[in-house]
Amino acid sequence: MWRNRVICKAKGAERELSSEKTEAILNGAMQEFLEHGYAGARIDKIVAAAGVSKATVYRHFPDKETLFTALIQQIACRKELFELQQLQSFEEEPTTFLKRYADGMLDNVASDPQILTFLRIIIGESGRFPELARAFVQNIEKPSLDFLTHYVESHPKLQIPAPEVAARAFIGTLIHFVLLRDVLQSGDIVPIERDRLLDSLLALIIHKNDEGK
Amino acid sequence: MWRNRVICKAKGAERELSSEKTEAILNGAMQEFLEHGYAGARIDKIVAAAGVSKATVYRHFPDKETLFTALIQQIACRKELFELQQLQSFEEEPTTFLKRYADGMLDNVASDPQILTFLRIIIGESGRFPELARAFVQNIEKPSLDFLTHYVESHPKLQIPAPEVAARAFIGTLIHFVLLRDVLQSGDIVPIERDRLLDSLLALIIHKNDEGK
DNA sequence: GTCTATATCAGGATAGAC
DNA sequence: GTCTATCCTGATATAGAC
Numbered sequence: 001m002w003r004n005r006v007i008c009k010a011k012g013a014e015r016e017l018s019s020e021k022t023e024a025i026l027n028g029a030m031q032e033f034l035e036h037g038y039a040g041a042r043i044d045k046i047v048a049a050a051g052v053s054k055a056t057v058y059r060h061f062p063d064k065e066t067l068f069t070a071l072i073q074q075i076a077c078r079k080e081l082f083e084l085q086q087l088q089s090f091e092e093e094p095t096t097f098l099k100r101y102a103d104g105m106l107d108n109v110a111s112d113p114q115i116l117t118f119l120r121i122i123i124g125e126s127g128r129f130p131e132l133a134r135a136f137v138q139n140i141e142k143p144s145l146d147f148l149t150h151y152v153e154s155h156p157k158l159q160i161p162a163p164e165v166a167a168r169a170f171i172g173t174l175i176h177f178v179l180l181r182d183v184l185q186s187g188d189i190v191p192i193e194r195d196r197l198l199d200s201l202l203a204l205i206i207h208k209n210d211e212g213k
Numbered sequence: 214m215w216r217n218r219v220i221c222k223a224k225g226a227e228r229e230l231s232s233e234k235t236e237a238i239l240n241g242a243m244q245e246f247l248e249h250g251y252a253g254a255r256i257d258k259i260v261a262a263a264g265v266s267k268a269t270v271y272r273h274f275p276d277k278e279t280l281f282t283a284l285i286q287q288i289a290c291r292k293e294l295f296e297l298q299q300l301q302s303f304e305e306e307p308t309t310f311l312k313r314y315a316d317g318m319l320d321n322v323a324s325d326p327q328i329l330t331f332l333r334i335i336i337g338e339s340g341r342f343p344e345l346a347r348a349f350v351q352n353i354e355k356p357s358l359d360f361l362t363h364y365v366e367s368h369p370k371l372q373i374p375a376p377e378v379a380a381r382a383f384i385g386t387l388i389h390f391v392l393l394r395d396v397l398q399s400g401d402i403v404p405i406e407r408d409r410l411l412d413s414l415l416a417l418i419i420h421k422n423d424e425g426k
Numbered sequence: 427g428t429c430t431a432t433a434t435c436a437g438g439a440t441a442g443a444c
Numbered sequence: 445g446t447c448t449a450t451c452c453t454g455a456t457a458t459a460g461a462c
Contacts, residue, residue, distance in 0.1 A: 039253035053447050117340060123396060124337015127330060130398045136375035139400035145403055165413035169386045176385030185343045190358055200375035202380055204417055400427050
């Protein structure tokens with residue numbers, strides 16, 4: 001079980017005015033920011049979606065940028081959205097577990113439109129909002145890498161020479177696949193059968209080149 | 214010089230009014246769009262950077278969106294920017310060649326701020342401009358994947374069971390590394406020594422688990 | 427074809443009543 | 445603390461002279 005002390009302090013997140021309206025504002029902001037990005041988002045729309053007045057928004061958040069930052073930080077801290085079942089049982093075959101892990105990523109995470117939009121924003125705004133990108137890596141990417149590294153390193157049935165790199169190759173290949181297929185919507189341009197990718201990838205990682213399966 | 218028979222047809226790109234001004238406009242647009250994204254870019258700034266009047270811009274491009282599309286498509290067609298030396302000599306050791314290929318990606322591509330910004334835009338706007346994302350995959354990603362697949366598949370010294378997957382694992386791991394380190398600027402959060410990553414990655418791909426190098 | 431000048435309007439942010 | 449009504453800057457896009 002992986003309890004990660006998390007960096008999740010948005011500029012105005014500690015303040016709690018009337019947390020009811022704050023919730024409504026953040027909900028409305030979520031739709032608008034995720035759909036149109038930072039610059040493309042319109043405060044009017046957020047106001048309409050939240051069902052509050054514009055002045056109320058500005059009483060809770062000093063400006064658009066702070067609201068955006070608070071929202072994205074909040075999402076980046078909700079690890080449940082991304083977290084895959086990390087209950088490792090060492091009795092289970094590594095391939096079975098890793099396959100299920102990949103399935104979770106490809107089926108749950110990558111098929112959720114909101115998550116895809118969130119990824120687009122995090123990456124797209126990473127030049128202007130590096131803190132948000134870093135919070136994402138800290139809270140989402142790093143725990144996954146650490147977990148997988150620890151898994152392949154300590155599973156009794158595995159003898160991986162470089163666990164850290166194996167974890168990166170595993171996740172990197174999956175992320176790249178999701179990027180091409182789901183984020184960039186170009187799966188048909190570089191097609192590959194999903195199960196073939198997974199099986200061969202696991203063979204690479206697990207390093208059983210002579211397995212007769 | 215860029216004559217690419219490629220899927221590179223922006224809405225108004227075939228028209229050539231006075232290609233001198235067009236060039237200037239696109240140059241100005243490049244700076245502004247890459248720096249601020251689509252919605253954040255200001256036509257006034259483009260006009261100033263290009264040294265033309267606003268009316269001239271609108272005589273060459275019907276609207277902001279068309280200008281943006283034409284620009285990004287144009288960049289996505291300039292494969293030289295991304296293309297790594299793909300001169301395979303089969304006399305060379307595969308590890309040597311692949312190492313150099315990775316070096317090119319990590320040192321040239323990923324260290325060019327303009328390319329990083331371009332990647333942020335392509336991904337960030339892929340929800341609203343899927344054609345641009347697809348042009349990028351078609352012109353940049355697919356050729357790389359095809360080339361590497363062909364390479365590992367036909368090199369006499371290699372016996373890769375699943376060349377397509379090996380190519381994806383190789384590129385995917387590198388892209389993921391670049392994404393974390395350069396795009397998201399979080400290399401310090403998930404640190405890994407670059408040469409260790411490359412060497413171990415190559416060992417994984419080449420599948421020489423018992424090599425005594 | 428290109429410019430100057432302008433129409434038009436929408437965006438973020440605020441004043442002041444309640 | 446929340447609303448209505450408003451300010452004002454700055455944006456895209458166009459009209460009309462040269």
